[in-house]
Structures are given as C-alpha cells and as structure tokens.
Amino acid sequence: MTELGPEAQYRAFLAEGRFMIQKSRGSGAYVFYPRVAEPVTGARDLEWVAPSGAGTVYATTINRQRPEKGGDYNIAMIELEEGPRIMSKVTGMAPEEVKVGLRVAAYVGELDGAPAVLFQKAEDAA
C-alpha cells in the first residue's frame, strides 16, 4: 500500500470521522497543519495523535453576506489545547455570540458534503 503524504493522510482520517494532528517524537511538540517535518527543527519524526478536541476561540469574524446569498456566517481561529491553531467555525450559536476566549470542543461534521473539523461550545459538547 502506498504511504500517504501528510495532507492526504489527514483527509483520510477525516473521512473516517477522526480529527488527527501530528506530534514530534523528539520534542513532544504538536503540529498542525500536517507537514512532512516539525517546523524550525526539520525533524521528520512526526506521528499522528488524536488531540483532546478542547480549544479556545483565539479570533473570530462574521463574514457579512446578504440573506439571499446564504446570510452571515462565522469563521473562527481556534487554539487547540495542544497549542496549534486551526481555522474553523463555531456551530450551534449565532455568529455574533462567538467571542474571543470562548471554550469550544471539536467534532468532525460536514461542510458542503465534505468532512470538516468543526467546533461547538464546550458546555454543549458534554
């Protein structure tokens, strides 16, 4: 079987409903987005691990759009408990309610028919 590159492997996990990130065996540092090596050190010792899914809204915006085009929607930058940040959106609440500092939890959902890492308010996830 062909070994997949980091992006293809990430998407293969996602298609199975799993959100996986990378971790350097040497430094113990977590890496997202998926890469061939740990940035800065260049260490090619990255292994796949499941993050806790816990995160915090680091930045958030509302892309304003006319209702007939689909209306306003949230885009958020989530800082994972493990350190790296990921662009996503917070679902299950109005875009105006998504605030910097909000505790969120990851889940694998669907966006336009493709699997996506999405987030919801941490207290709703339990």
Next chain:
Amino acid sequence: MNHALRGKAACVGVALTGMGEAPGRSAIDLMANAVLDALEDAGIPLADVDGVFAANAVHAMASMSLSEHLGIVPVISDNSNIGGSSFMQHALLAATALEAGLINVAVIAYGSTQRSAGGFRAVSEPLPYETQFKPRNPITSYALAASHYLDRFGVTREQMAQVPVAARAWANLNPQAFMYDKGPLTIEDVVAARMISDPLGKLDCCLVTDGGAAIVMTRADRAKDTRHSPVHLLGAGVAHNHRMISAMPDFAVTSAAISGARAYEMAGLTAADMDSVQLYDAFSINTLLFLEDLGFCEKGEAVRFIANGHIAPGGGLPVNTNGGGLSCVHPGMYGLFVMIEAISQIRATLDGAPQPRDEGGWVPDTKIALAHGNGGVLSAQVTTIWCAPETV
C-alpha cells in the same frame, strides 16, 4: 560598522500613472508607461536599463512581459512575489545587484487595472486547510487578527477608526488621491459604515483602484548625474513567518518587528530618526500593528499613540501622507506606492514639490523616511528606509 549596502543605491526616478481609474488600459500599459515616465524623470535612456523587477496579479512572469514590451534584455529579471511588499524586496535585491556590479540601472514596476476590470483580484491559490471554511481573503484574515487585537488590548472600533480618519485627512491634501475631493471622514462615519467582516467595516478597508508605478535605481556614483536629487536606500529588511493566517505565531505581532529591526540595523538608525512614515495600510488594523512592531510605540498602545491627530496632517508624526491605501490608491499590491511616497516626501524637501499638493501635503524638512510593505495576510513584511544624500 556600516553595512555593505547602506546608502549605496539610490532611487533617481519615480512615476505614478493611471491613479484611481484607468479605463481602456491594461496592466502592462500602466507598467510600461510608468517605467518610461520614471526613466524620463531620472534622465536615463531606456537602453541603459539592465535590471528588471516587477510583480502584479495578472502576469505570472511580470518582468518577462514588461521586458518584452519595452525591448529590454535584462541581466537580472526578477518577478519574486511576496504580495504587496514585493517591491520593497525588489529594492533590496536591486541594491544588491547594483552594488555587486551585475547591473547599472534597475527598474521596479507594477501595474493593475483591477477597478476597471471589475473588482479585487486575489493573487492567492486556495489555501488547503482554510478554503473549506470560506474565508473571503484577504479581509477575513485581517478581520481575525483585528478581532484578536481589539479583544486582547481592550481597543474599540472607535479608537481604531482614527486610522482611516487620519488617512482621509492626508488624502484631502493630495490631488492624486482617489478620495481627495470626497471630503473628510469622522469616527462616526467609519463605525457606521457597512460591516464587511467584523470588526472591519467598509471604511476600515482599502480602496479598490487602478494604478501603475515605477522607480529607477542606480548606484550612488551614477546618481550624481541624474535630473533630480537621488534618494538613497539606507536600509532594508525582509521577514515573514506565515502564509496562512492560522500559522501566524501571534496575531498581535507581525514579522515587521523582525523586518524593521533588520532595516534599522542596516541603516544604523531607529524609529526616532524617521521624519516620515509610510505604512502599508490595506486595513485600519495594519497601521496600529506596524506602528507598534516598527518601534514607534509600545505593543497595545497604538490607539493612544495616534490619539488627537498625532499621525494626521499637523500632528507629531506624519504617517501615510499620500492618503494611504485607505484613501489614496490601492490597486491590489500597494507596496510600490508606499515606497514612492516616502521617496517623494524626501524629494520635495531637496528639489521642491514633485507634484501639486494642498498646503501641508508635503511635510517640510523630511530627510529620512520609512516605507514599510506588507504582503499576503499580514505575512511578508519588508521595511525600507530612504534618505537624502547628506544622511548617508
């Protein structure tokens, strides 16, 4: 000890063309005309050009297209594209090639007709881990950075609105500015404008215009024979940390902190030495971040620093004196216009007003000016410092 490149190259010609709207013309028309105008300004024949630097959003190989159009067979042909700050890096590369003796006359050019062609044209490929969430880049990325910054430092949209208000006040003095005759702005105007991507409203965002620009650079020895006073490149520094906003190390600190330190080191100067400061203001948040990262004030303090019109006409520090990307011109990649404003302010001191401006538009005694470029999504930061010959 002086850096080997410090002050060795100079800008001897500048040109702006098709500012605002250039219907019926193409990007190559604007680039080629700007180059010829800048050479005329310098008093250097086209045949002497041996270094060609160019970038835009429509030509994949801009320096090749431009050279073909003008019949130049360059010794150095460079399209390096790091977004809107490409041209500041071109200046550093041109100075390097000039000092090495590889070339004698460099031109740096840009042209865009995005406004006449129907609107903003992104230079970006889809970003693999972001596109799915439908960011409307570049604005979404800048809005994310702004949301983080405002929250972290307790800054309000009203305070940030001082940036576009000051930019407009400068534009109101500059007949070449797109918003010259559109009247002043108030804080209320900025805050009440249609929201595009929170916390950035329409007036927090740069213009979408056409525009072409070019500069000519030579070694300082040749610069003595040109038509106008040379404006020397005293220092330049490049830095970038990320391509995607999700990879930006700290949303409140740009790589300008690094590029600025590199440029100051080459120049042997600090922020306090700058008579005039031109910052790539694609969005209102840029000016705040760059004033801090380039050492004009402490982190998180920019809105207090710019209060009471400090960066507006008549204030303590002239910033974005052409009106900036917010109110003068922004054809997509604005960096060359930033650099030309810094150079022009110095030339106005040395040779008299290069273009008509209303009273106060040319800042008296400007001899050292900083031109800072920004590319991508707060990504590629390139700082240049220009000066009158006496400072070298």
